[in-house]
Amino acid sequence: MTATLDFDALRPPSPHFTDAHHAWRASLRRFVDREIAPHAQTWDEAGAVPRDLFLKAGAFGLLGAGFPEAYGGWSEGYDRFFSLVTSEELARVGAGGVSAALMVHTIGLPPLLALGSEALKAEIAPPVLRGEIQISLAVTEPSGGSDVANIETRADAAPGGYSVNGAKIFITGGMTSRFAVAAVRTGGPGLSGVSLLLLDLEAPGVSRTPLAKQGWWASDTAALHFDNVFVPQERLIGQENGGFAGLMANFNNERLGLAAGAAASARVCLEEAIAWAQLRRTFGKRLADHQVIRHKIVAMLQRINAANAYLEHCAYRVQGGETPVADLCLLKVQATETLEFCAREASQILGGASYLRGSRVERIYREVRVNAIGGGSEEIMRDLAARQLRL
Ligand SMILES: Cc1cc2nc3c(=O)[nH]c(=O)nc-3n(C[C@H](O)[C@H](O)[C@H](O)COP(=O)(O)OP(=O)(O)OC[C@H]3O[C@@H](n4cnc5c(N)ncnc54)[C@H](O)[C@@H]3O)c2cc1C
CATH class of the missing domain: 1.20.140.10 (Butyryl-CoA Dehydrogenase, subunit A, domain 3)
Structure with a gap:
């Protein structure tokens, strides 16, 4: 007789998980087993997740987990251990590309919610959390991703806002997201010259190129090029030169x-x-x-x-x-x-x-x-x- 040594049995016991965490795990597992696991391989081979998965995940509450109620999320009683449960249950599918595509807003939205104006948050966050549109994070550039303080994409003053020129690379969701929170240079060299702008990826002057990858096939990854892209002043996130x-x-x-x-x-x-x-x-x-x-x-x-x-x-x-x-x-x-x-x-x-x-x-x-x-x-x-x- 061999012991059952499955995903759950192999997790060390933890004092941190309460009944509420267990309930979230059970509910999310049912969603993942129904809506994601049976299709993970097909989507990986197809190189995309279907758009209605975002809507289903929005309606279920996966996209809104940990985000403020004011924008359609749920955060009452939420703590870090809920997010560990979410990461674990998505990882259990063994399809990181599906998670990377579906959860791209978890890196795109937080800077906007932390620093953005109320008007911007109210405009962007609810449709993202409903799964109607996606938001990416665009930091890495062809000149390098590790040295974030030295990004080169420029946003120069233009009447009513900024004109953005430069390029980003390896951007998760870059082909399909409607928006990206982009790190741009508005000031001098180094980290004190970096600002964050909300870029409309459908704006004139934005071109996107898909990148083929070793893994994460279900998640699109893009090179973005900006040629005099106009960004209105209201889409500055936080203070100018205060994005780092x-x-x-x-x-x-x-x-x-x-x-x-x-x-x-x-x-x-x-x-x-x-x-x-x-x-x-x-x-x-x-x-x-x-x-x-x-x-x-x-x-x-x-x-x-x-x-x-x-x-x-x-x-x-x-x-x-x-x-x-x-x-x-x-x-x-x-x-x-x-x-x-x-x-x-x-x-x-x-x-x-x-x-x-x-x-x-x-x-x-x-x-x-x-x-x-x-x-x-x-x-x-x-x-x-x-x-x-x-x-
Ligand atoms: C599939 C995928 C999805 C991604 N999604 C996003 C995204 O959504 N948004 C985004 O902004 N970025 C994204 N990235 C980019 C990712 O964050 C960068 O690849 C990463 O930060 C490293 O940057 P780089 O590839 O330019 O490597 P480089 O910065 O050029 O570094 C190359 C190598 O040199 C090493 N190195 C660099 N500097 C030093 C040093 N001082 N000392 C020792 N070693 C050093 C690095 O560790 C690395 O091994 C994604 C990347 C991939 C592959």
Whole structure:
């Protein structure tokens, strides 16, 4: 008799989850199992999610989770652990591209809600949370993504607003989103010359080019080019030259979410590896009875447990009002290295089957690098953590 070692059983027990979190998990899982999981592979191969998925996710309350009621979200009683549940349940599908497409507003909307005018928030946030339109975040440029303080896209004063010239690259949802919160240079060099503008991606002068990728196929990624794009003054988000702080706050949240998704994706890999190791027989016994394979499995579990404990530690501190920048950086590295290790080991255990398209492990394997690079690469995360330590 073998134990059931599935996605849930492999999650270390946590003191942080209440009945409300469990209820959200159960409800979201039903939605994901009904509306996403059966189609994940088809959508990945098709390179897009259907538009009505956004409307369904809006009506269900997934898009509005954690956003203010005033704009159609729900946030009463909401805490960081709800967002961990959301990341985990979406990761359970093993289709990061679907999540990246569907949840792109979680990086696009927060700077607008944190710094934008009331009129702008009231205009943009409700249709985004209903799933009628999408909003992306456009920071990275062809000249580089890590050195955010030195972005080159310029927004020069024009009658009634700004004229934007430049380019962005690797923008999630860039082909399909109606708007993007874009980091632009309005002042001198460095971080104190950066502003945030709400760009209408259908405005004259915007051109978009789709980028083919290693993974995340269901999510479109674009190169954007701006040629004298007019942006009205009212679409400045926050103070002119004061955009950098908004970006940094966003990155901290994004890193917590990325870490939660990476740790849960690693757990998917472990679940699949165990199921296969208990079934597959080689040399007269189950794979799970070979010591080398058993060690691979517990080595995966060891790292997943460590990543989860660190994740919850960081979430607890953020929930308490702290901004533990160094730990959020190191957490992201910890979680994505765990994912990298587990994707590799699960793939080894599944053998040739893992190389065929259509399994969760195969898709996750192709998503390892975007997790390790996007939202702050390992090197940049370690560097930022070291600077925070004031060594
Ligand atoms: C699928 C996908 C989706 C994305 N979505 C978005 C999005 O929606 N919006 C957005 O703005 N961006 C997005 N990005 C961009 C992502 O955030 C950047 O790729 C990332 O920040 C790294 O930037 P870069 O690729 O330009 O690498 P670079 O900054 O050119 O760096 C290249 C390599 O050098 C290393 N490096 C750089 N500087 C140093 C240093 N000082 N010391 C040591 N090593 C260093 C980096 O770690 C990296 O490994 C996305 C990327 C991908 C792949």
